[in-house]
Amino acid sequence: MIESYIPIFLVFGFAILFSLAVVFSSSLFGPQRPNAEKMTTYESGVKPIGLANERVSVKYYLVAMLFIIFDLEVIFVYPWAVKFKSLYAQQGIQVFWAMIVFLTVFEVGFLYAFKKGGFKWD
Amino acid sequence: MNDFLFYIIVALVKIVIIANMILITVSYLVYFERKISAWTQNRVGPNRVGYLGLLQPFADVLKLLLKEDIVPKVANKFIHSMAPFIALFVAFTTYAVIPFGPSITLWGKEIPLMMADVNIGILYVLALTSIGVYAITFAGWSSGSKYSLLGGIRSSAQMISYEISMGFSIAGVLIFSQSLRPMEIVIAQHGWMWNAVLQPVGFLTFVVAAFAETNRLPFDLPEAEPELVGGYHTEYSSMKFAAFFLAEYANMIIGSAMIVTLYLGGWQFPYVETFGFSPAVTIGLQVGAFFVKMGALLFFFIWVRWSIPRFRYDQLMNIGWKVMFPLSLLNLIWAAILAMIMK
Numbered sequence: 001m002i003e004s005y006i007p008i009f010l011v012f013g014f015a016i017l018f019s020l021a022v023v024f025s026s027s028l029f030g031p032q033r034p035n036a037e038k039m040t041t042y043e044s045g046v047k048p049i050g051l052a053n054e055r056v057s058v059k060y061y062l063v064a065m066l067f068i069i070f071d072l073e074v075i076f077v078y079p080w081a082v083k084f085k086s087l088y089a090q091q092g093i094q095v096f097w098a099m100i101v102f103l104t105v106f107e108v109g110f111l112y113a114f115k116k117g118g119f120k121w122d
Numbered sequence: 123m124n125d126f127l128f129y130i131i132v133a134l135v136k137i138v139i140i141a142n143m144i145l146i147t148v149s150y151l152v153y154f155e156r157k158i159s160a161w162t163q164n165r166v167g168p169n170r171v172g173y174l175g176l177l178q179p180f181a182d183v184l185k186l187l188l189k190e191d192i193v194p195k196v197a198n199k200f201i202h203s204m205a206p207f208i209a210l211f212v213a214f215t216t217y218a219v220i221p222f223g224p225s226i227t228l229w230g231k232e233i234p235l236m237m238a239d240v241n242i243g244i245l246y247v248l249a250l251t252s253i254g255v256y257a258i259t260f261a262g263w264s265s266g267s268k269y270s271l272l273g274g275i276r277s278s279a280q281m282i283s284y285e286i287s288m289g290f291s292i293a294g295v296l297i298f299s300q301s302l303r304p305m306e307i308v309i310a311q312h313g314w315m316w317n318a319v320l321q322p323v324g325f326l327t328f329v330v331a332a333f334a335e336t337n338r339l340p341f342d343l344p345e346a347e348p349e350l351v352g353g354y355h356t357e358y359s360s361m362k363f364a365a366f367f368l369a370e371y372a373n374m375i376i377g378s379a380m381i382v383t384l385y386l387g388g389w390q391f392p393y394v395e396t397f398g399f400s401p402a403v404t405i406g407l408q409v410g411a412f413f414v415k416m417g418a419l420l421f422f423f424i425w426v427r428w429s430i431p432r433f434r435y436d437q438l439m440n441i442g443w444k445v446m447f448p449l450s451l452l453n454l455i456w457a458a459i460l461a462m463i464m465k
Contacts (some may be wrong), residue, residue, distance in 0.1 A: 003126070007133040007238035008246075011218045012356040014137055019210035019365070023203050026191040026361035042268035042356055051196065051266065060279055063439075067282040070447070074289030075256050077454065078245075080297035087459055096458055103451065110447075 062118055074107050128231065132226035136237050138215055146370045155371075155424050161430040164453035183364065191360040205261035206358065206365035213372035215289030219243035220379045221305045222387050223409040232303060235389075235409065243304040246290060247380065248285075251335060254373070255281045258337075258354050261366070265357035275434060276343050283442035284334035284341075290450035294321050297382050308388030320384040320460060325385045327446050332377040334442070335358040337370065339427040342447035343435060371419035372452040378419035386415050 041048050080099055087095045113119065151444050153168065153175070160167025168175035193202055223235030240246065262274015295317050299307040303330040311317060318325040334341040345353030352358075355366045382388055394404055435443070 002130065003312065004238060004240050006130065008215075008218055008240060009370075010130075010137055011132055011215050014141060015214035018214060020140070021152070022210060022361050022365050022368075023207050025187060026359075026364075027285065028362050029187050030190045032190065034192070038192055041194045041196060041265065041270075042351060043268065044351070046447055049268075060248045061273055061281060063279045066443075068284065070286045071282075072400045074286060074293065076201065077290070077293045078296060078302075080452075081293040082300055084297045084304060084458060085300050090464060093462070100455070103455075107451070114444075119440070 066113060066118060069109065070106075073103075076102070125231075132233055133237070135409035140237055141214070143215060143373060144214065144375070145373075147375055150370055151182075151371050151375065151420060152182070152367075153179050154420075156426075158290070158421070158424045159428050161435035162425075169212065175326070186361055188365040189360040191362065194266055194357050197357065198264040198266070201260050202357075203362065204263065204396045205257050206362045206369075208253065210262065211367045212257065213369040213376070214371075214406050216250045216376045217248050217379075219304050220376070220383060221308055221388060222379075222404060222412045225305075228404055236305065237401055239301045239303065239305055241301070243368075244302045244307075245295070246305045247376075248289065248292075251281075251327070252285065257366075257369070258398075261358070262354040262364075265354075267357050270354050270358045273343075273345060273350045273356070277337060277422050279316040280337075280341065280343060280438060280442070281335055283439060284331040284446065285304075287327050287442065287446035287450040288331035289332065290447070290454050291324045292384065294450075294454050296458045304388075308383060308390060311387040311390055313390070313392050314426060316387040316390075318384065321453055321457050323449055323458065325381075327450040327453060328385060329381060330441075330446060332381055334438075336373045336377045336423075338374065340422060340430045340433050342427075342432060343438060361394035374420065374423055378416050378423065382412060383418055388412060391402060393451075443458055 030107060170336040171177040171181045190365060193199060218237040219240060221236040225232050226395040227235045247374040258277045259274050262270045286421050298317060299310040355363055358366060389408040394407055
């Protein structure tokens with residue numbers, strides 16, 4: 001079983017070497033003539049005003065929280081989906097209802113976030 | 123031991139072949155994108171370098187290789203070089219689990235036509251696409267430019283929003299395949315039992331999510347040129363820029379390969395066994411079927427890019443959370459009901 005993962009590690013090794021080669025080749029072949037103007041960040045031709053490490057709108061934080069909740073839900077669904085057919089053959093319709101109950105509980109959470117304005121982006 | 127050595131050699135040969143295939147397809151995908159966009163806009167497109175401009179991709183790489191690598195003074199140097207590394211790494215490793223043909227028998231041993239036939243294939247793809255978000259976020263944050271930062275934040279919000287509907291769409295596929303192994307997902311779609319036929323809504327949500335995950339128009343807000351210059355890769359030049367460029371096109375190929383594997387029957391060629399060809403020709407036709415399907419989808423990706431305008435940020439998030447998420451959930455329930463009926 002474990003030997004089926006060996007090619008994965010070989011691919012990882014190959015990808016690491018290739019990506020490192022690409023990233024390093026950028027400073028290897030090109031000219032290196034830096035000057036103060038060139039090293040500033042691009043701001044449509046005017047002098048940059050302030051730094052870019054400002055605080056970020058809290059809305060993005062909310063999106064990240066919602067993502068974690070619903071992505072976990074997806075992971076819970078996967079084992080059920082893989083085993084659904086064989087479990088249905090053994091135990092009948094209750095396998096289906098069990099998942100409907102689980103999804104309903106989560107959708108109540110979705111509707112709550114919706115009602116609280118978690119999905120307003122303007 | 124001999125078997126083990128054979129196994130390693132076969133794996134290495136497959137990696138070398140597939141890696142070269144990826145690099146060549148990516149180069150020519152860029153070329154075809156430029157050609158197709160030219161035809162769409164009634165232009166000629168690249169036609170100077172080589173016959174019909176066919177050597178253009180190599181000229182582009184050579185040009186980028188000889189450019190100066192400019193890193194802004196305010197940038198975080200380590201993370202700034204880390205970001206293109208992650209992007210390329212993810213783009214190359216995801217190919218490992220995509221089957222492009224059935225198993226072949228060589229010297230009495232069975233060899234599946236994919237890099238690694240692991241039983242967690244789909245989870246592996248999902249995990250790597252999640253790592254891909256880091257590349258863009260790091261690139262946006264570490265550049266120290268406002269355009270990059272905005273592009274990076276937008277893109278991470280967009281990618282994580284569409285990952286949910288992507289996950290639910292895949293769950294519908296898993297009900298029919300009863301396995302996370304990509305090879306078995308393809309085998310379960312024998313004949314015309316393609317998942318695109320069985321669950322068209324899931325197919326639709328997955329395709330839209332794939333467009334959003336690859337940051338392609340109409341979802342290319344992270345690099346919306348008129349408002350954000352170059353988005354997260356504004357401050358990248360030389361081969362680091364090429365790395366992002368390569369990764370974007372490689373992701374497009376992965377996206378269409380995943381759509382083919384999950385929904386369009388992978389390498390299945392309906393009724394090929396009734397034609398009465400020899401096994402070698404049958405396998406050749408099946409591998410050909412995979413690449414024809416993938417090429418058609420890649421053309422579709424490019425076609426959409428040059429036909430549909432970009433969404434606004436709030437429209438994009440509304441579609442992701444209020445349309446795609448419920449639709450993919452309904453598709454999951456539909457797939458379960460269908461599996462119960464067809465039993």
